[in-house]
Amino acid sequence: MESHYKQFQHAHQQQPPLDFGRWLAKNVKLSRLILVLVIMLILVPLVTHYYLSKVDGINGNGAYAPSKDALGRHTMKVSDLRLHVDELYRIKSSVTTELVDLEKRRTEMQSEMSGYRDKLDIMHQEIQTAEKELSKIKMQIKQLQKEKEDILEQRQQQIAPPKRILPSLEDNVIMSSPQDKQQCRQHNCFDYSRCSLTSQFPVYFYQPADTFLSTYDLDRVVVSTVTELFSANPYTTTNPDIACIYVVLLGPISTSQIQIQDFENKLKMLTYWRGDGRNHILLNFANSGYVQNDLEAIDTGRAIIVQSGFTSTEFRPGFDVTAPVLLGPKFAFSWSSLPPLVPAKRKYLLYFQGQRTNPNNRNSNFNHLQSRKLKSDLAFSKDENINGDQYIIAELNKLLNIKEDKFYIELQCSTDISQGNLDVVDWALCGSETERAQVLKESTFSLLIAPDESAVASPLFYSRLYEALKYGAIPVVLGEHVQLPFYETLDWTTSAIILPKPRVTELYFYLQTHPHNDVIDLRKQGRFFYESYFSSTKSILDTVLATIRTRLHIPAVVIPNEPSPSVFSDDFVPLRVDMQVQTLEIEDGGGGPIEPPFPSPAFIRNYTYGIVNRHATWNSAPGPFYLFPNTPFDPILPAEAKFRGSGVGFRPIGNGAGGAGKEFMEALGGNTPREQFTIVMLTYEREEVLINSLQRLNGLPHLNKVIVVWNTPEPPSPDMGWPQLHVPIKVLQTKKNSLNNRFLPYDEIETEAVLSIDDDAHLRHDEILFGFRVWREARDRVVGFPGRFHAWDTNFNNGWLYNSNYSCELSMVLTGAAFFHKYYAYLYTYWMPQAIRDMVDEYINCEDLAMNFLVSHITRKPPIKVTSRWTFRCPGCPQALSSDDSHFEERHRCMNFFTKVYGYMPLLYTQFRVDSVLFKTRLPHDKQKCFKFI
Numbered sequence: 001m002e003s004h005y006k007q008f009q010h011a012h013q014q015q016p017p018l019d020f021g022r023w024l025a026k027n028v029k030l031s032r033l034i035l036v037l038v039i040m041l042i043l044v045p046l047v048t049h050y051y052l053s054k055v056d057g058i059n060g061n062g063a064y065a066p067s068k069d070a071l072g073r074h075t076m077k078v079s080d081l082r083l084h085v086d087e088l089y090r091i092k093s094s095v096t097t098e099l100v101d102l103e104k105r106r107t108e109m110q111s112e113m114s115g116y117r118d119k120l121d122i123m124h125q126e127i128q129t130a131e132k133e134l135s136k137i138k139m140q141i142k143q144l145q146k147e148k149e150d151i152l153e154q155r156q157q158q159i160a161p162p163k164r165i166l167p168s169l170e171d172n173v174i175m176s177s178p179q180d181k182q183q184c185r186q187h188n189c190f191d192y193s194r195c196s197l198t199s200q201f202p203v204y205f206y207q208p209a210d211t212f213l214s215t216y217d218l219d220r221v222v223v224s225t226v227t228e229l230f231s232a233n234p235y236t237t238t239n240p241d242i243a244c245i246y247v248v249l250l251g252p253i254s255t256s257q258i259q260i261q262d263f264e265n266k267l268k269m270l271t272y273w274r275g276d277g278r279n280h281i282l283l284n285f286a287n288s289g290y291v292q293n294d295l296e297a298i299d300t301g302r303a304i305i306v307q308s309g310f311t312s313t314e315f316r317p318g319f320d321v322t323a324p325v326l327l328g329p330k331f332a333f334s335w336s337s338l339p340p341l342v343p344a345k346r347k348y349l350l351y352f353q354g355q356r357t358n359p360n361n362r363n364s365n366f367n368h369l370q371s372r373k374l375k376s377d378l379a380f381s382k383d384e385n386i387n388g389d390q391y392i393i394a395e396l397n398k399l400l401n402i403k404e405d406k407f408y409i410e411l412q413c414s415t416d417i418s419q420g421n422l423d424v425v426d427w428a429l430c431g432s433e434t435e436r437a438q439v440l441k442e443s444t445f446s447l448l449i450a451p452d453e454s455a456v457a458s459p460l461f462y463s464r465l466y467e468a469l470k471y472g473a474i475p476v477v478l479g480e481h482v483q484l485p486f487y488e489t490l491d492w493t494t495s496a497i498i499l500p501k502p503r504v505t506e507l508y509f510y511l512q513t514h515p516h517n518d519v520i521d522l523r524k525q526g527r528f529f530y531e532s533y534f535s536s537t538k539s540i541l542d543t544v545l546a547t548i549r550t551r552l553h554i555p556a557v558v559i560p561n562e563p564s565p566s567v568f569s570d571d572f573v574p575l576r577v578d579m580q581v582q583t584l585e586i587e588d589g590g591g592g593p594i595e596p597p598f599p600s601p602a603f604i605r606n607y608t609y610g611i612v613n614r615h616a617t618w619n620s621a622p623g624p625f626y627l628f629p630n631t632p633f634d635p636i637l638p639a640e641a642k643f644r645g646s647g648v649g650f651r652p653i654g655n656g657a658g659g660a661g662k663e664f665m666e667a668l669g670g671n672t673p674r675e676q677f678t679i680v681m682l683t684y685e686r687e688e689v690l691i692n693s694l695q696r697l698n699g700l701p702h703l704n705k706v707i708v709v710w711n712t713p714e715p716p717s718p719d720m721g722w723p724q725l726h727v728p729i730k731v732l733q734t735k736k737n738s739l740n741n742r743f744l745p746y747d748e749i750e751t752e753a754v755l756s757i758d759d760d761a762h763l764r765h766d767e768i769l770f771g772f773r774v775w776r777e778a779r780d781r782v783v784g785f786p787g788r789f790h791a792w793d794t795n796f797n798n799g800w801l802y803n804s805n806y807s808c809e810l811s812m813v814l815t816g817a818a819f820f821h822k823y824y825a826y827l828y829t830y831w832m833p834q835a836i837r838d839m840v841d842e843y844i845n846c847e848d849l850a851m852n853f854l855v856s857h858i859t860r861k862p863p864i865k866v867t868s869r870w871t872f873r874c875p876g877c878p879q880a881l882s883s884d885d886s887h888f889e890e891r892h893r894c895m896n897f898f899t900k901v902y903g904y905m906p907l908l909y910t911q912f913r914v915d916s917v918l919f920k921t922r923l924p925h926d927k928q929k930c931f932k933f934i
Helices: 002-014 020-026 028-054 078-154 220-232 257-268 372-377 388-399 433-440 459-470 501-512 516-534 537-551 614-619 639-643 662-666 687-695 739-743 765-777 822-830 834-843 847-859 887-902
Strands: 203-205 245-249 280-284 304-307 348-357 407-410 426-429 443-449 455-457 474-478 497-499 677-683 703-710 729-733 753-758 787-792 800-803 817-821 864-866
Touching (some): 220 537, 348 433, 388 407, 433 443, 443 501, 497 501, 677 739, 739 834, 765 817, 834 847, 847 887
Parallel strands (some): 443 474
Antiparallel strands (some): 787 800
């Protein structure tokens, strides 16, 4: 390998180098040609330059070129110079023109480019808008598909209501009275054929002037009061042929045999008695505790007896009605006569004042007792029966020796008492009602000793019960055999302590075991019973009719709506203004399906509410006297029910799979079917502020309609422009300028949810939607934005103060921006004490406080505050009522007045507010929050 390399290197070293001279020598012809070309390239330019520099003439551009002298200076004639200058001006003008044209063209092109960019931006916006509209249309299509499915699911055969049965000839057949009236019960002595479920419970009242069912003169006050009440009662009918029940007012009756026979004949002569008195109610009201039971020996057939005294042999459980004594006014009681519910413990632990009556020397017995010890203790009684009342007297006397607590016990009246016509062993009342009331107001408990076991009710016993409930002394009933008034429907264990008589030995210990909160709760429920069922003749009569109606499962009369007269005439066409749409989109929490308005389902529990909710209806406010379209207390279905046969109206998020952001905004979700809300906006002489507020509502999802309550005496000006929203705007004319108009149950409100809002409150769409979603989960409460609280007056220790300062707990949400159920509008208008509404009109203030008091009183729950808003600012708005110096002073007085009316402070504190679930939560990049700013 190495030898080959050396040979190759040696061969190359032997070859001589080939230079340029040798190459030319070998190529002679080519060398000459190259030489000629070089010479020509040198000579031709020199010759040309020489001749050109010697000649004056036109240059290459067509212009005259000046000649030069020996020194190289330019020489030109004047005429040639003028031509040259003109040519230069022409060139300048041409260049300037071309530059101007180019600049113009450049400007035009820039303008065209800017226009194209604007068009491109507009097209991008149109594409985005179209995409959003497409998304909304898809959402609406989904909603319509769900509505179609709901309609298809509802296309099932509805259960027809019972046919309205009118009396026939067979109903007029005379029938004999039952062989034994004591065997009468609702199922065998009442004719249901006259009382269809859809009959609306027609009641026919015999005019007392036509019946004369009394052996003595009827009490004129009772007669006039009952007659007047029946004339105004919504169930009363003047057509006896369609009546369900017939009511007869009785008076005092003589117990002589002749008078009894005459009375029975008069009963049988009643036009619609039909031989046996079926479906008749005999009202034997007592207006005194000293009234004898007059009907025990009289054959009343199949008629229902309503009175305050029954013997155990006469009373027919589930058929006859035990009614209170008529001790109150005709129509309404005075709240000012009632003591407050607090303090819980009063001066006296127990009150009893009375004297035992003993007609015919009868004894009250403990027949059910088997204790030898007790029998031996009562051995002093010479009667063969054990004298239980004497044993009770002995035990009560022992209480007076207790020093730890005070007792007010008097077992002998200081003045003579009249035993009247009493026929049972009972306890007479001592002193006047005024004297008894003074002690009852200072007593925690009031002892009610039941009459002997031969009676299940007595007027004297009911009189004691009436006074105890009225003055807040919790009734302690000693004797389980007694039937308390309206026992069928009222749960007396919630307002009274009922003990058997043998427990008298443990009475003091048992009363001591009641803590303050139980004492207040019992007293509060007793006050509700008094106000609703005992306080007046009207309340007692309404309760009697409601008891019979409840037995028959017939719904109550529908609570009335408030008419909604328009402020405009029928032919008025309002002017329209340009709209300003909020810019919040679905990703900000401001979007959602824009659906056509639809009402909330109403009266779907007509015939089940009185059965399923019977206990709650009778034992909680407002009572059983009205039927509401819907309530915030309707039962909620289990979560899986909406996917298994009960999904009508439900819109689960992500069809049940859940989700955030987009999926969340496409459906309401929650535990109740889809629904909308109505905005009620109160306004007074602020037209521009009103219009601006209305414009901000355009495009708000789940909105049903906007109701503007026009409190201004003068109608709107004809040239006032009104925005055209995606929902109707109803402007209502009010009867007078009153802040109570904000809470009237207008018939235009067709949704359960109501958003009460001031005309100067500025809320974003996402804030409103969030508040609506929160309210759907707390339908029985006020849900809103500005929070306030009630503070105790620590300086004088004598009442409450309204406070709007920032605080870590609150008890009110102002209704200038709050959701509530329409149910509370009914209660505010028809059930809340009139004195509260009168004070709102007097001060032109405090209506929001009144609504918070009402809801907290009904639910015993505080309101719910949403988002961080504490106040609303409205720059440029006219002066509001709240800016007056007297505003806060009036609200202080309102709070203390409302507390006196209710008997206690209903408001409750809460220490939290509600924000959206994913607020301030870090999410993956592919997820969206429920609400971006909340």
